[in-house]
Every structure is written in structure tokens, then in C-alpha cells.
Amino acid sequence: MIRLENISFEYQNKPVHQNLNLQIREGQLVLIVGPTGCGKSTLIGIINGLVPHFTGGSLSGSISIDGIYSHNASPQEWSHLVATVSQNPDDTFVAQNVEDEIVFGMETHGFEPSQMWKRLEEVIDLLGLQNLRTRELATLSGGEKQRVAIASALTLEPKVLLLDEPTSALDPIAADEILTVLHRLVQDLGITVLISEHRIERILQHADSVLVLNQDEAPKLLSPSESVFHLQHKPAITQLAELAGISQSPLTVSELRKSIEPLRQMLAGKTPPLRLIQNKDIAPILLAESITLQKEDNEILHDISFDCAQGTITALMGRNGSGKTTLLHTLMGDNVPKSGSIEIADENPAVLVGQELLKVVSIIPQNPSDLFLCDRVADECKLSDKLRHTALGATRSLLALISPHVEDNQHPRDLSEGQRLGLALAIALAANPKMLLLDEPTRGLDSHGKAELVVLLKKCVAAGQTVILATHDVELVAEIANQVIVLSEGSIVANGPTSEILTNSNAFSSITARALAPAGWLSVNDVRTALDRGGS
Amino acid sequence: MAAQTVQYHASTWWLWAVCADFSISIQTNLVLVLLIIAVSIWIANSLIVDAKNWKSFLVMTKIAFFIFTTRVLLQIVLGVPVGDEIILRLPQVNLPDWISGLRIGGIVTLESLSASLNDSLRLSGLIVVIATAVSLTTTSRVIQQLPVAFHELGMVIIIAFTFLPHLFADVQRIRQASRWRGQETGRIRSISNNLVSICESALERSVRLAAALTVRGYGNATSNQNWRRPIYFGLFLLTFEVLRLLVSQASYLDALVLSFSALLIAVGIRKAGKSATRTKFRTESWHTADFSVIVISLIIVVLSTFTQVSMQFITGFVITTFALYIRYAKSTKAQVMVTA
Numbered sequence: 001m002i003r004l005e006n007i008s009f010e011y012q013n014k015p016v017h018q019n020l021n022l023q024i025r026e027g028q029l030v031l032i033v034g035p036t037g038c039g040k041s042t043l044i045g046i047i048n049g050l051v052p053h054f055t056g057g058s059l060s061g062s063i064s065i066d067g068i069y070s071h072n073a074s075p076q077e078w079s080h081l082v083a084t085v086s087q088n089p090d091d092t093f094v095a096q097n098v099e100d101e102i103v104f105g106m107e108t109h110g111f112e113p114s115q116m117w118k119r120l121e122e123v124i125d126l127l128g129l130q131n132l133r134t135r136e137l138a139t140l141s142g143g144e145k146q147r148v149a150i151a152s153a154l155t156l157e158p159k160v161l162l163l164d165e166p167t168s169a170l171d172p173i174a175a176d177e178i179l180t181v182l183h184r185l186v187q188d189l190g191i192t193v194l195i196s197e198h199r200i201e202r203i204l205q206h207a208d209s210v211l212v213l214n215q216d217e218a219p220k221l222l223s224p225s226e227s228v229f230h231l232q233h234k235p236a237i238t239q240l241a242e243l244a245g246i247s248q249s250p251l252t253v254s255e256l257r258k259s260i261e262p263l264r265q266m267l268a269g270k271t272p273p274l275r276l277i278q279n280k281d282i283a284p285i286l287l288a289e290s291i292t293l294q295k296e297d298n299e300i301l302h303d304i305s306f307d308c309a310q311g312t313i314t315a316l317m318g319r320n321g322s323g324k325t326t327l328l329h330t331l332m333g334d335n336v337p338k339s340g341s342i343e344i345a346d347e348n349p350a351v352l353v354g355q356e357l358l359k360v361v362s363i364i365p366q367n368p369s370d371l372f373l374c375d376r377v378a379d380e381c382k383l384s385d386k387l388r389h390t391a392l393g394a395t396r397s398l399l400a401l402i403s404p405h406v407e408d409n410q411h412p413r414d415l416s417e418g419q420r421l422g423l424a425l426a427i428a429l430a431a432n433p434k435m436l437l438l439d440e441p442t443r444g445l446d447s448h449g450k451a452e453l454v455v456l457l458k459k460c461v462a463a464g465q466t467v468i469l470a471t472h473d474v475e476l477v478a479e480i481a482n483q484v485i486v487l488s489e490g491s492i493v494a495n496g497p498t499s500e501i502l503t504n505s506n507a508f509s510s511i512t513a514r515a516l517a518p519a520g521w522l523s524v525n526d527v528r529t530a531l532d533r534g535g536s
Numbered sequence: 537m538a539a540q541t542v543q544y545h546a547s548t549w550w551l552w553a554v555c556a557d558f559s560i561s562i563q564t565n566l567v568l569v570l571l572i573i574a575v576s577i578w579i580a581n582s583l584i585v586d587a588k589n590w591k592s593f594l595v596m597t598k599i600a601f602f603i604f605t606t607r608v609l610l611q612i613v614l615g616v617p618v619g620d621e622i623i624l625r626l627p628q629v630n631l632p633d634w635i636s637g638l639r640i641g642g643i644v645t646l647e648s649l650s651a652s653l654n655d656s657l658r659l660s661g662l663i664v665v666i667a668t669a670v671s672l673t674t675t676s677r678v679i680q681q682l683p684v685a686f687h688e689l690g691m692v693i694i695i696a697f698t699f700l701p702h703l704f705a706d707v708q709r710i711r712q713a714s715r716w717r718g719q720e721t722g723r724i725r726s727i728s729n730n731l732v733s734i735c736e737s738a739l740e741r742s743v744r745l746a747a748a749l750t751v752r753g754y755g756n757a758t759s760n761q762n763w764r765r766p767i768y769f770g771l772f773l774l775t776f777e778v779l780r781l782l783v784s785q786a787s788y789l790d791a792l793v794l795s796f797s798a799l800l801i802a803v804g805i806r807k808a809g810k811s812a813t814r815t816k817f818r819t820e821s822w823h824t825a826d827f828s829v830i831v832i833s834l835i836i837v838v839l840s841t842f843t844q845v846s847m848q849f850i851t852g853f854v855i856t857t858f859a860l861y862i863r864y865a866k867s868t869k870a871q872v873m874v875t876a
Contacts, residue, residue: 048751079753090702091741092748094695096676103817108753110815138701156753334712358718369737370713373729387718413736427717 001026001159001192002047007061009042009051016042020061020219022211026159027190029182030221031203034213035232035446036416040196043213044162047194048082049075066159080109083153087165087444089145098133098140102152109156123151127181142320143174147181154185161185163195167202168443171319171472173507179206198446201235201475201511204228205251225249233447236475236511239524243531253514260515263527270530272520275482275498285310285434285466286331291340293330293490300326301337302491308435308468308483311461315477315498316470317508318487324470325366327487328437331468332363345434355388358431366439368424369413377415377423378408388431399426402456418449425456436460438469442476454479478502478510478522498522544583546677548826553669555833559840560661561782565848566654568840568855573661575859576668582863589671596667600660607659611652612644619647680818685767685808695745706737763808770800825865832858 007020016039024030032040045051052059053074063070065081086092095101102123106116124133127147132140140148146166153161163182167175183206185191197203204210210227213219222230228238228249237256238249244263250256284307293301301323308314316324329335331342333350342348344361352360365371374380381395388394399406403422406415412423421441428436442450450473457467457480471477477484477498484501486494486508494501502509503520512521521527556572563569577597584590613626616639628642676697679690710733719729774797777790832854839851 050747050751054747054750075750076753079751082751084748084751086744086748088744091744093698094691094745094749096694096698100676100680100817105752107815107817112815113817113819116815116817137698152752329712332716334715353715354718357715363716365709365713365716367709370709370733371717373714373717373719373733384717431718 001028001066002194003064004046005062005064007046007059007063009039009046009057009059011042011055011057016057017046022219022221024192024194024209024221026192027186028208029186029193029195029206031200031207031210031224031227032194032196032213033198033200033210033227033231035215035448036418038213038215040213041164044084044164044194044196047160048084048162049073049078050084079105080156081158082160082162083156083158084162084164085146085149085153085166087168089149092149093137093145095137097136098129098148101137101148102155105152106155119155119157123154126154126185127151141174142170143177146170146174146178150178150181154191158191160192160194163193165197165444166195168198169320171507172202172474173319175202175472176507179203182206198444199473200231201237204235204237224251231447233451236524237515240512240515240527243524243527253511256515264516264519266531267516267519267521267527272499272522273526273529282310284308285345286468287341287343288331289341291327291330291337291342293326293335293337300490301330302489304340304490304492306485306492306495308466310434310466311464312482313457313461313467313469313480314483314485315481316468316485316487317472317474317477318493322487323490324487325439326490328363328439328468328470331437332361333357355431358388358433360433361435361437362428362431362433363437364421364424364428364439364441366443368420371424371427372412372420375411376408377406377410377412380412380423380427384427384430390430395426395430398430399423402426402452417444418446418452421445421449421453429460433465435466435468438467438471440471441469442471442473450476474502474508474510475523477508478512479525484508543823544672544829545820545822545826546673546681548829549669549672550678551830552833553665555837556665557662558778559836560658560665563840564843566657568848568852569657569661571852571855573657573664575855576665578859579862580668580671582866584671593667593671596670597664600663600667603663604656604660607656608649608652611648613640614638615648615652617643617645617648618651619645621646623649677818677820680816681820683805683809684814684816685763685805687814699741699745702741703734703738706734706741710734710737763804766800767804767808770797770804773797774801828861828865832861 002022002024004020004022007017007022008015009017020043032043034040042051045055046059046063047065049070051057065078068081070078093101094104099120102120103116106119111119124130127150129144129147129151132144132148137145137148150161150163150166161182166182167178170178179202182193182195186193186208195203195207204224204227207224209221210224211219211221212227212230214230214232217230220230225248228234234242237251237253240256240260240263241249244260244266246259246262250259286308288307289305291301291304292299304327306314316327318324326335330337331344331349333342333348333352336350342350347360349357349361372380374383377399378396381399382392384390384395385392396408399422402425403419406419406423412420415423441453445453454476457469460467469476469481481498484494484496484498485492486501486505494505499520499522502522503513503517510522512523512527516527521530556576560569560572563572580590580593584593612624622643623646624644626641626644629640631638631640676694679693682690710730713733714730773793777794777797781790836851836854836858839847839854842848842851
């Protein structure tokens with residue numbers, strides 16, 4: 001279906017792809033994996049024509065889709081063959097309600113109204129949008145928006161569907177929903193689907209083949225069970241299989257459970273590490289008491305009470321729109337609650353400004369770039385020192401520790417996702433705040449960046465700082481959190497130690513927890529540490 | 537079933553608004569202007585079913601009222617009096633000689649008061665009529681009805697409508713973030729820094745939107761470009777003529793220019809539409825109710841050009857009947873729907 005021959009692409013004299021040869025058969029679901037900067041998005045752009053027509057750069061080689069050679073065709077001419085769904089559907093919507101958005105592509109291609117109605121009905125049935133068809137796009141949840149975006153991509157009956165990190169912004173339940181839909185599209189309609197993604201645990205079982213892009217090696221198209229051994233960071237299932245001594249890596253938890261008996265026996269008699277959440281002698285550093293927040297007659301947060309002990313990590317989980325971000329902003333003192341009180345280290349953050357605030361609490365927003373105000377990394381660090389009254393160069397040396405490859409003259413917005421997070425963290429940590437809040441820190445981060453973040457957060461905690469992170473990333477929570485709070489529609493529905501929450505819930509439960517249930521192990525690292533200790 | 541209404545064509549009430557505004561502008565009789573305002577409010581009250589739309593209508597009406605009162609008050613307090621009929625003497629503030637042009641307080645004459653009442657009433661009348669049209673139709677629905685020749689213009693407006701809320705959210709987010717950085721808000725430097733951030737994120741957003749539009753096939757030649765110039769020229773002529781008619785007497789030449797520009801626009805739109813490769817999903821149909829509204833609107837326009845008292849009496853009668861008809865059409869339609 002897709003055939004790339006001798007593709008080379010150069011951008012500003014830097015080669016991105018060299019002599020790429022690739023053949024993808026019809027009706028396959030292909031997963032593209034690789035670290036940040038390996039050219040995943042560029043590859044998707046090459047196939048839909050945005051590269052080089054929209055982005056610039058020089059492309060050589062030939063591309064054919066469904067037997068038609070592109071001969072440098074513009075993305076518009078290509079649009080009936082190749083459809084693209086982006087990471088954030090909000091950025092691509094042109095209409096205000098669901099139906100108008102879905103028919104937009106057909107309108108541009110001059111379909112007759114009767115034909116439009118027919119196809120509209122078809123895609124609405126296919127993606128289960130019956131109840132949403134007259135709704136305004138702004139009122140939909142993240143998963144629903146993504147489904148509308150896929151529906152509008154399908155109206156032109158494309159042969160190829162490209163998705164750039166389609167689930168990275170979604171909660172685990174919505175992400176599973178989207179993956180099931182994609183799986184069905186491949187099965188029922190025979191569409192060829194290409195997905196680029198960092199969090200591959202859930203997708204791997206749906207994939208027919210995996211394209212592994214690494215900077216050093218030539219790209220390879222592998223079977224899913226082979227591919228896991230070529231990744232820089234192996235998924236949790238593979239790591240567990242290795243620990244159990246299974247040579248062939250299973251792809252689903254149920255497959256893993258069938259063959260994991262050796263590991264169970266090795267772990268027999270060992271107990272999962274306890275994660276202390278409270279030292280009853282010391283007063284908690286954060287105390288939130290029955291916070292209720294209203295916006296325009298709607299109660300967004302309802303009677304939220306919890307506390308965090310010093311030196312712990314608390315994870316806020318919950319579906320998209322359950323109030324995680326709002327709660328973080330309220331803890332920063334940006335929203336004034338109708339009732340209730342917040343105390344962080346005996347201070348109310350709402351009345352603090354400037355460096356007083358920074359010494360108590362700092363936040364890394366969902367999009368770290370929001371924090372950047374200067375044109376150069378060096379200026380950004382200097383400004384941070386000035387605002388915090390710390391020694392000149394403090395932020396810069398901290399940044400050198402967190403992201404060593406960032407250069408002084410780079411523009412903060414030109415940095416990679418991981419480097420941007422690193423800069424934001426350096427700025428936040430320079431003032432040595434008592435508490436650090438992170439909003440979806442792993443969104444768009446590759447597995448390498450995630451591993452670095454885990455190390456950094458563990459260091460912060462060891463130094464006595466307290467962390468709260470809002471995240472969808474169950475594996476991250478399983479790895480580091482002491483306490484988990486699950487929010488639903490603005491209320492706390494569960495609050496307790498990680499081991500309790502992650503083993504009791506189906507959606508918010510890590511792969512290790514599911515594979516070794518009911519033993520209560522949370523992460524591969526816990527298992528590995530226990531095994532090592534037993535061996536020595 | 538109480539919320540049933542006649543489904544008017546998206547353009548109908550805009551046509552009424554144009555006609556009513558034209559009448560208000562050329563009308564000399566203040567009673568008729570008041571009548572048109574009253575009928576607009578009556579129509580809005582009869583036909584708006586959505587509470588949100590009614591709220592926005594009330595807001596716009598309040599703005600109109602605010603403009604009316606401030607204008608009249610300013611005229612009383614600051615305006616230079618014209619005429620001899622003194623009706624009120626306000627205490628006057630003595631200002632130094634070098635600002636001799638300005639006056640605070642003093643006498644108020646009947647002539648200047650009535651002139652300012654007249655002007656302010658018209659101005660707020662124009663706003664109320666537009667408010668009616670705005671709250672009776674969804675903007676995106678009106679834009680979708682634009683002929684294919686204007687499709688790109690409509691597209692720009694629709695995208696702007698989707699874009700604006702995002703922009704406001706960006707502004708909010710970045711202002712928040714600057715507090716998080718530890719900046720003191722309100723300082724010039726922080727404002728200018730924030731402005732750059734806002735522009736950057738808006739630009740990034742537009743680039744992503746443009747890329748998405750491109751891969752969805754937008755931007756292929758959608759209409760015949762050759763017919764665009766005649767259409768725009770026709771529109772220019774039309775606007776010019778309408779403005780001219782508002783300030784001076786009509787002549788045969790005006791009629792000629794008017795019909796020529798209308799012809800140019802009509803032919804241009806038709807030709808451009810024929811050669812277009814683009815289609816529309818929602819095509820709305822015209823009903824009898826739409827035609828009656830438009831015909832009556834045109835009749836009111838014609839009637840208001842006459843200045844005789846008898847004709848003005850007829851105009852008032854037509855406008856009142858019109859208002860009653862709208863209410864009646866709504867209730868009968870609703871009944872039909874209930875029985876069916």
C-alpha cells in the first residue's frame with residue numbers, strides 16, 4: 001500500500017532520513033516508535049505530503065501510495081488517499097459542531113449533499129458518535145474529540161490513516177477506546193493505519209508490525225514480539241518476561257500471566273516494598289480542607305480534603321476533565337475557592353507573590369513553554385536567578401545537571417519536549433521550593449526522558465521536597481508515587497497508598513500489578529530490586 | 537412542545553435588519569422610529585427560544601439604552617446650545633478663557649435637546665435591530681449560506697470564531713504562568729514579555745491549523761478567481777450608492793447605478809458558483825414565512841421614503857400588523873406541530 005524508495009530528507013543541511021526504504025502492505029496497523037528527534041513526525045509528514053511542501057527542506061526518492069506515485073504531489077492532491085489525525089484535535093477543528101466538522105473534508109472535495117449525508121451516517125455509526133452529532137465541539141471530552149477527528153478523516157474513504165501520538169493527551173480509558181476503534185477500522189475496512197507513539201504498552205497488542213527508528217541503526221519493520229528487543233527502553237511486559245526467563249516476549253497481560261509462573265515462584269516469600277505515606281509524628285506539609293470551587297454556577301471542585309507528608313510523591317489521577325489541573329491551579333492559589341482552606345508549609349499560597357510564592361510552591365504547567373519569557377536559554381536562566389534572588393548562575397548550573405545538552409544560545413521554544421521540561425524544572429527548582437507541582441509531565445516525553453524524570457523526582461524527594469503530579473501515566477505512578485488520589489467530576493473518589501489504589505482499580509492499574517495480581521507488586525523496578533536482594 | 541418555532545431561513549432576519557435600519561436612518565418621524573424599535577424587541581421576544589440568545593439580546597439592548605442616555609446627558613451637560621427656546625438653566629462651571637470652546641452646564645435649549653434625542657434614538661434603534669437579527673440566527677449558519685464565491689471570506693470568519701476562545705484561553709494561561717515565574721504582574725516589561733508569548737502561541741496554533749487544513753484538501757482552487765473582481769467592484773458601487781442615498785435625494789442616475797451593481801454582483805456570484813468544485817452540506821430552503829417577512833420589510837423601506845403624514849400613518853399600520861403576524865405565524869405553526 002505504502003512504498004517508500006530511497007527516501008532521504010534534509011532540513012537546514014541536517015539529514016533527518018537517509019536512504020529509507022519501506023513497504024507497508026494493505027490493511028496493516030503499523031506502530032512507529034523511537035526516541036524524540038528520530039524523525040517520526042517527519043516520516044508521517046513525508047507520507048501525507050506536508051514534508052516538504054509545508055515545512056520546507058529537501059526530499060529525494062519516490063513515494064507511492066496504492067500504486068500511485070506522488071511525483072511531488074501537494075498534500076491537497078493527496079488528501080483523498082491519505083488522512084491525518086493530529087495529537088491535539090482542538091488545533092485542527094474548523095467548525096463549531098460535530099456534524100459540520102465531519103463534513104468539512106467532503107465539502108472541500110465537492111461531494112453532492114446526498115452523498116455527504118450517506119457518508120456522514122456511515123462514519124457516525126462506525127465511531128459511535130450518534131449521541132454527539134449535534135453537540136458543540138467545545139463541550140466534548142478529549143477522547144470524544146479524538147473520535148470526531150478520526151471520523152472526519154475517514155469521510156473521504158482514504159486508503160491510509162496516519163495518527164501522530166493520538167492517545168498521548170488521553171486518560172487510560174479514553175486511550176483504550178481509541179485503540180479499539182483503530183483496531184476495528186483495520187479489521188473491518190482494511191485501512192492501512194500508521195501510528196506514532198511513545199507509550200507503546202497498550203498499542204503493541206493491536207499492531208501488525210512495528211517500525212523502529214533509532215538514530216544509529218537503519219529503520220526496520222519488525223513483528224511486534226521481535227521489536228521489543230530493539231527498543232532502548234523495553235516495555236514493562238518484556239522486562240517481566242525476561243525476569244521470568246521467557247525468551248519469547250508476550251504482548252498482552254493475559255499472555256504474560258499464563259507464562260509468568262516461574263517469576264511468581266521466585267517472588268514467593270518476598271513482600272512488595274512498603275511505600276510510607278505518613279509519618280504520624282510530623283505535621284503534613286500540605287493540608288487541603290474541604291475545598292469547593294465554583295465557576296459560573298458550576299461546581300468544579302467539590303469538598304476536596306487531603307494532605308501530603310513531607311518528602312512524598314502524590315499522584316492525581318482521573319479521567320480527562322475530572323478537575324486535576326484545576327486542583328493544581330487552586331493549590332497554586334490561582335483560583336479562589338468558595339469554601340475551604342489550603343495551607344502549604346503553614347502559608348496560604350493565594351496571598352503569596354514573587355519569590356515568597358516560589359520558595360513555598362512551584363508548578364510546571366502542562367505546556368512548559370508557558371513559563372518561558374526570553375529568547376535565549378541563558379537569558380531565561382538569568383531572569384530566573386534575578387526573580388528568585390539566588391546566586392547568578394544557579395539556574396544555569398542546575399539546568400546543566402538536568403539536561404546537559406542544552407546550549408546557551410538556543411531559543412527555549414526550539415528545544416525538544418524533554419529539554420523544555422528540563423529547563424522548566426531547573427527554573428522551578430532553583431528557588432528550592434518546599435513543594436513542586438507537575439501537570440502531565442510525561443506527555444510527549446520519550447521513554448528515555450521519562451526515565452530521567454523519574455531519577456530527578458526521586459532526588460527531589462530525597463532532598464525533602466514534596467511532589468504532586470497530575471498524570472494519566474499509570475506506569476509512572478506505579479514507579480514513584482507514595483499516595484494516589486483519584487478524582488472524578490471534581491470530587492475525590494479514592495485516596496490512599498499507591499499499592500492500595502493501583503491494585504484495586506481496573507483502568508488505573510499498572511502492567512506489573514495486573515500481571516502479578518493479587519501479590520501487590522507495582523513496578524518492574526520493585527520486582528527487580530526484590531529479586532536482587534534475594535540473590536545476594 | 538412549547539418551544540416550537542417556525543424555522544426561518546438563516547438570512548431572513550438579516551434582510552429584515554438591513555431594511556429596518558435603512559428605514560430608521562431615513563425616517564424623520566420619531567414615532568415611527570420608536571415603533572420599529574418596539575417591533576424589533578417584540579419579534580425577538582416572540583421568536584427567541586434559547587435562554588442564552590435571549591440573554592445576549594438583553595445585553596445588546598442594554599448597551600443601546602446606555603448609549604442613548606449617555607449621549608443625551610452629554611449633550612445637556614457639555615453640548616453647545618443651538619436655538620432660542622430655553623427650557624432649563626443648569627449651574628455653569630466657570631472655565632478659564634483659554635478653553636473657550638468647552639462649556640460645562642449652562643442653558644439647555646429645546647432645539648439642541650430634541651436634536652440629540654433624535655440622533656441618539658436612531659443610533660440605539662440601529663443597535664437594537666441588529667441585536668434582533670444576531671440573536672435570531674446562529675452566525676455560523678448565516679456564513680454557511682454565503683454564496684460559494686464568498687466562501688473563503690466566510691471560512692476566515694468561522695475559523696476566527698473557533699480561534700478566539702483559544703486565544704482568550706492562551707492569554708489567561710500565560711498571565712497565570714507569569715505569576716508562577718514570580719513576576720510581579722502589571723509591570724511594563726512583564727506585559728511586553730507576555731505579549732510575545734501570546735503571539736508566539738497563537739502563531740504556532742495557526743501553523744498547526746493551516747497544516748491540518750492542507751492535509752484535509754483545503755486550498756485547491758475552490759472558485760473561479762476571474763469573477764471575484766466584478767463581484768467586489770459591484771459591492772463597492774452598491775455601498776457607495778446606499779451611502780449617497782442616505783444623505784441626498786435620489787435621481788434616475790442613482791437607480792441606474794444601483795441596478796447595474798446589483799446585476800454585476802448577481803452574475804458574478806452565479807458564474808463563480810458554477811465553476812466551483814466545492815459544495816455545501818447544509819442548504820436551507822426558503823418558506824412562505826421567509827417570503828412574507830422579506831416582502832413586508834421591502835414595503836416598509838419603500839413606505840418610509842415618503843414624508844406625507846398619511847403615508848407615515850400607513851407605514852405605522854403596516855409595521856404593527858407585521859409584528860402581530862409574526863406572533864400569529866409562530867403560534868399556528870406550533871399548533872400544527874403539536875397536532876402532528
